[in-house]
Amino acid sequence: MPKKIRLGIIGGGGDSLIGVLHRVASFINDNYEIVGAVFNPDYEHNIAFAKEIDVPTNRIYKDFDTLIEEELKLPEDERIQVCSVLTPNFLHFPMAKKLLDNGFHVICEKPMTMDYEEAKILQEAHRNSGKVFALTHTYTGYPMVRQMREMIKNGELGKIHKVDARYYQGWINTVIHDKEKRSSVWRLDPTKAGISSCMGDIGVHAFNMVEFTTGLQVKSLLCDFNYLYEDNQMDVDGTVLIRMGEHVKGVIRGSQVATGEENGLAIAIYGEKGALRWEQEKPNFLYKMSDTEPVQIYKPGHAYNSELSLGASKMPPGHPEGIFDSMANIYLGAAKAIRGEQYNDGEFPTMEDGVRGMNFIEGTVASHKQGNVWVEMD
Amino acid sequence: MPKKIRLGIIGGGGDSLIGVLHRVASFINDNYEIVGAVFNPDYEHNIAFAKEIDVPTNRIYKDFDTLIEEELKLPEDERIQVCSVLTPNFLHFPMAKKLLDNGFHVICEKPMTMDYEEAKILQEAHRNSGKVFALTHTYTGYPMVRQMREMIKNGELGKIHKVDARYYQGWINTVIHDKEKRSSVWRLDPTKAGISSCMGDIGVHAFNMVEFTTGLQVKSLLCDFNYLYEDNQMDVDGTVLIRMGEHVKGVIRGSQVATGEENGLAIAIYGEKGALRWEQEKPNFLYKMSDTEPVQIYKPGHAYNSELSLGASKMPPGHPEGIFDSMANIYLGAAKAIRGEQYNDGEFPTMEDGVRGMNFIEGTVASHKQGNVWVEMD
Amino acid sequence: MPKKIRLGIIGGGGDSLIGVLHRVASFINDNYEIVGAVFNPDYEHNIAFAKEIDVPTNRIYKDFDTLIEEELKLPEDERIQVCSVLTPNFLHFPMAKKLLDNGFHVICEKPMTMDYEEAKILQEAHRNSGKVFALTHTYTGYPMVRQMREMIKNGELGKIHKVDARYYQGWINTVIHDKEKRSSVWRLDPTKAGISSCMGDIGVHAFNMVEFTTGLQVKSLLCDFNYLYEDNQMDVDGTVLIRMGEHVKGVIRGSQVATGEENGLAIAIYGEKGALRWEQEKPNFLYKMSDTEPVQIYKPGHAYNSELSLGASKMPPGHPEGIFDSMANIYLGAAKAIRGEQYNDGEFPTMEDGVRGMNFIEGTVASHKQGNVWVEMD
C-alpha cells in the first residue's frame, strides 16, 4: 500500500504559474505530499505563501542550503524524498547537483542547465547518485504524444524519412518592439537567461518532441536565427535544418514573434508507410495519414491505444484532459521510479533528454554564429 | 489566511472515475483537504482505498449514518465542513438532505434526485439549512462557457431568438443492441436509474447549459424519445422542442446511440445581433458569429475575456485546460461560498439548477408518454 | 462521339446568381451548348444579356411560349433538347409541365412546384412524356455526399437508427428585424414564395439529403416553426421531428435566422455499426465514426471511394472542388440520361425527389398549423 512520496519544492511561490502547474500535477494521482519547501527567497513571503496554500510551516526553510542541511538531520523515513526545482534557470544546475549529491531524487524544470558543460557534469553526478532525475518536458506527458511514440516504435510508419516540428509563440512581440523593454527584460539578457531565448526556451521542446516520438537522434544541424533589432542580442526566432541519419532530414522551427500564436507546438513525422501529425493546442487529436487510406483520428482513452498512452488518461474518451494532466503523467512516472516500481521507457523525460537538449541549444547558437554552417551533435 | 476546507467524501472509491474527478478537482486550487470519507459500502474496501490514496484512516467510517453521527461529536473546527456526494443516483437525495439537515455544506453529483418531488423537498431543506449546496454540472466550469454567459448577459448577441443544444454519445450502443445486456444493465432499469436514461443522464446537462448561458428559462417543451427495441423501457435517444419566451424557440437533442460520438455536448445561441457556438470536446474555442463580420474565436486566458471566465483559467493562453480544471472551478466557487467570501453568480451550479433539471427530465418523460404534447415547466 | 447537348435556358439573366451557377455547371464537362434562351422577361435586357455572354441572339426569344413555339418549328436535330428552368418559384410548375408536354427534357430549380398537388400533376406529365427530368438539389452532386449514400447502401453503418440534419443560414436577419422590409420582401409573401420560407427554401434540401443518403423515407413528421414577429406570416425557422421506420427517428432543423451561419447544411447518420458526418461548408471532408475505431476522414478522388463518388471528382485528392463542380455533376448525370447512356441511381435528383419534397413542405406547414401534431407523409 503506497504512502505518499514526501515532496519538497524549491521556487514556485507567489503567483508563479509554474508553481501552480507542478503543485497540481503532484496532487493529481494521489502520489505526493508537500512536506517541505523554499517557495520564495524572501522568508516572509515564503512563510506567507505556505500558509496561503495550507502547507505546514515547520519545514519551510529560509533558503535552499538550509533545506538540505535540516532535512538531512531528519530520519530517512521522514525526510524529503524528492525535490522539484522551479527556480530561475541559472539555479537549476547547482541545486539539482547538490540535491543528487545529497541523495535526493530530483524533478527539474527545463532548461536543465545554463550550458552543455554543466549538463555533462550533472549527468555524471546523477550517474553517481543512483537517484531518479525527471526533467519536465511537459508535452511528452500527453496521451497522444505517447501514442505517437509507440506507433512509430511499432513500425506503423515504416522507415522515417522526414520530420517537421514547430514551436511558435507571439508573446515576445510586446517586448521586442519596445526599445526600452527589450533592453531590460531578463529573458533577453544572456547573463540571466542563458545563451538563447527562443531555442533555449521553446525550440528545445520541439527538439525533445522530435527525439521522443521518433526514437531517432539528431546528428547534425544548421541554424539561422532572427533578431528583429540590431540592439537585441538574443534569438527570438530561428529555423534549424536537421539530419537524423542517412536521408532522414527535417526542420525545427521556433519563434517568439509569430504574432498571434499562443503556444503553437506541433509535430509531423513522415515515414515510408504512413505519417503522424499532432498539435499541442488540440492535444487530444492525433492524425494518422497514409497515401492510400482515409486519414485516421486517434483520441485518448480508446482501447486501440497503446499501454503507454492509456496509462496517461484518467477519463473515458471525449473528456478533455489538458496541460495539468500532462504534467501529472510525468509526476506519475517519476513516482513509479522513486518507489522502485516498474515503469516504461517514456513515462518521464530523463537526464539524457536534458543533456541532449543543452547540446542542441549550444549547437544552434554555434551554427548561427559561424554563419549558418552544419554543426555535429555529440 | 485560508486554512483548507475540511472535505468529506461519500462514494467514489475503487476505480470510480467520478471519484478521481472530484478528488483531483478538490486539490487543484489548494482549497480542500479530505479529512473523512465513506468511499465504499464495504468497510474493508473502504479502508484499503483510503490507504491506497493515503488518506488517514481514523475518520474513514463504516457507513454514511456513522459518518454524520461521529463527525457531529467532533468540535466544530475539526468537523467535516462539506461533503461530496458521489453515490449511486437514488442515494443523492436522502444523503444530501441529511447532510443539510445536520449543518453540513454539500457538493452533489447529478441527477440531484430521482424525481422532481424529491428535488422540491431538498430545495426546502436547503433553504432552511442556510448551507452551501453546489451541484456538479461540470461543463459550466469551462472558461469559455462562462464567457458565453457573460457575453450574452452583456447584450453582445442582442435579443436571443434561437437555441440549439446537443449532447450525443454512442457508448450505449454496445449495450442496447445486445438483448442480454440491455435487460440487465442498471442504467436501463428504471428502478435503479430513474425514469429516464438519456435525458436524465446527459440531456439534462444540455438543458442546464441552455439556461446557464442564456439566463433564460425553458417555459414549455415537447419531446420524442427513441427506444430502438420494444423490450427496452428507457429512452436512449430523444429530441426536445423548447420554448423560452415570446418567439424564442429551440431544440435540445440527446442521444446515447449516436454511434462514434464520445462526449458530444455542444451549444449554439443565436441572437438578433450575433451568435455563439461551443463544443465540449474542443472546450477552449468559442466562436462568435455575426452576419456581417468575420467569425471570432475567443480563447481562455486573454484579457478580452470577462472576469468570470478569467477566474476559471490558471495558465496563459495556449495551455489547454480540461475537464478536471472545469470541475476544479466549481469546487473553487463552492470554496468561496463556504468561506463566506464574495463570489459571482455562475461560479457553481446551485440547488435551483438541480430543481429545474428534475422538472425538465420529468417534463420530457411526460411529453413523450402523452404522445409528444407540449408540457409546461414550472 | 458525342455532340454537345442543345440547351435552352429560361431565366437566370442579368446578375442572377443561379444563372451563373447553371451556366457554368453546363460548361464544366463539355456536354452542353446554350442554343436558345429567354434570360429575362424584358426583351431588350434579354438580348443585351445574350450579347454580354456571347450567346447567338437568333434564338433568344421574347417569352417562354414563343420559345416553345419557335423551337418546335425547327428540325429535331437543331431543336433545343433540354431546358433549364431558373424562373421565380411559381413559374417552375407551368413551364416544366409545358416543356415535358412538348417533348423537351427539363432541368428544374427547386422548389419544383408551389404545392404538393402541382407536384403530383407534374409527376404524371413526366410519366407520360418519357423525357428526362432533373431537379437541382445541388448538394447531392458533391463527391462525399455520394460517397455517404454508397457506404450506407453497402451496409457500412449497419441498420440506421438516428438521423440528424441541419440547414442554418442567418441572412434573413437583416430583413426580419426591420418592420418595413419584412412586410415587403417577396420571400416572406406567401402569394409569391409559396406556403413556407425556411422549409420551402432550405429545409427541403436537408430533407432531400436525409432520403438521398440513407435510402430511407420519412414516414411521419411533427414540426414547430418560429416566426419572430407576429406580423410575419412565414416560417423563418423550424424544427421537424421525423420517423423513418420502426425505431428509426431523427430531426431536421432549418433556420434563416441562425445569425452568422452562411450556408450551414450538415448531416449526420448514425447506424448500429458506424456513423457518417458531413458539412456543406467543408464539402471535401467526410467523417466516418465508430464506437471502437479511430474516426476516419474520407476525401474525394481516392481509390477507396465508390464509383459514384469518383465519377464526381475531376482532379486528384487535395484539389478542392466546390459548389459549381457539384452542380456540374448533376448536369453530367442528366447528360447521360438525355443521351440514353447508362448512369447510376443518384447521378441526378429526380421527379420523385421533387414530389417527396413538396409532400414534406406541406407536411411541416400542416403539422405546425394543427398545433405541432404528427402528420403522415404519403
Place this chain on the structure above:
Amino acid sequence: MPKKIRLGIIGGGGDSLIGVLHRVASFINDNYEIVGAVFNPDYEHNIAFAKEIDVPTNRIYKDFDTLIEEELKLPEDERIQVCSVLTPNFLHFPMAKKLLDNGFHVICEKPMTMDYEEAKILQEAHRNSGKVFALTHTYTGYPMVRQMREMIKNGELGKIHKVDARYYQGWINTVIHDKEKRSSVWRLDPTKAGISSCMGDIGVHAFNMVEFTTGLQVKSLLCDFNYLYEDNQMDVDGTVLIRMGEHVKGVIRGSQVATGEENGLAIAIYGEKGALRWEQEKPNFLYKMSDTEPVQIYKPGHAYNSELSLGASKMPPGHPEGIFDSMANIYLGAAKAIRGEQYNDGEFPTMEDGVRGMNFIEGTVASHKQGNVWVEMD
C-alpha cells in the same frame, strides 16, 4: 459588348487533368471560346479529342508550327488571340516565345521555362511583343489569397518580420521507394523534368505565394534537399531558409514524400501588428491573428473583403468555390488585360513571377550543391 476571346490550346488533350482545369477555367466567366488547338501531338488523337469535346475540327492543327502558320493567314478578327500552353515543361519556353514573337497573347503553365536563362530570354521577348503573358500560378486566384495580399498591402499586419510557407505532398512515395519506378519516371529524370523535382514543381508555388502575398522579394536563400536514395538524382524534399530584407526571415518547405499529404500548400505571414494563415485544402478560410484580440476568420464574398478578393467570388458566402474557380479568376484577369480593360495588380501572375520563380529554383539547386550556402537572388 464583349465578344468572347478566341482561345487556342496547345496540349491538354486525352485524359490530361491540366487540360480539364484550363478548359473549364476558360468557360467559367463566359470570356473565352476555343477556336483552334493542338491538343495532342498525334493528329488522330488530336481530332478525336476535339470531336469528343465538340470543338470544331477545322482549326485543329497537326502541330504547333502549323497552328502559328495557318492562324497568321486568317484575318486578325478571326485569328486566335491567346494561346494556353499546356505542353510538357521543356516546350513551354520555345512555344511561348514563338507565340509572343508572332503577336499572340499567352497563358502559360508553370514552370515557365527549363532554366533561369530561358526565363530572361522570354522576358525580353515579352517586353518586345507588347502582348499579355499570364502564368498560371493557380493558387493566387483564390479569393482569400487575394484578400491576404490586400490586407498586407494595407498595412494590417504592420511591418512583416517572419514568413512560413509549406507545400507538402506524398504522392511520389509510391514511385521513390520502388527502385524500378524511380529510375524510369520522367519526373525524376533531369533531362525531361528540369533540374529540380520538388522545388521546380511545387516549391516554386510556395515561393510565389510568399512574394504574391507579402509584396516583398526574397533576397537570398539557403537550401537543403533530401533524396531518400543515392541512385535518385532529383530532390523530392527540401527546406529553404529565406531572407527578405533587414531582419525579415522565413522558411519555405517543400516535399513530395510527406506521406499522406495531398496538396498541402499553406502559408503564414507574421507582422508587427498581426498575422495571417491560410491553407489550400480549406481555401475559403483565412485566419487573422493578433496577440491581443480573438482570432478572426475571413471568408469569401463578405462585404468586409477587398475589391480584389470580392472580384474572385461568384456566389454568396457559404457556397464553396474551389480550384477550378481559382484558375477561372486568373483567366478572368487575363481576359481583362487582353481586351485592354482596366485590371488590378494581382489579377493574374505575370512574366515577372515566372522569372523570379526560375531564379528561385536555380538558387535552391545551387545552394544545395554548394553545400547549403547562402545564394543571392537577382
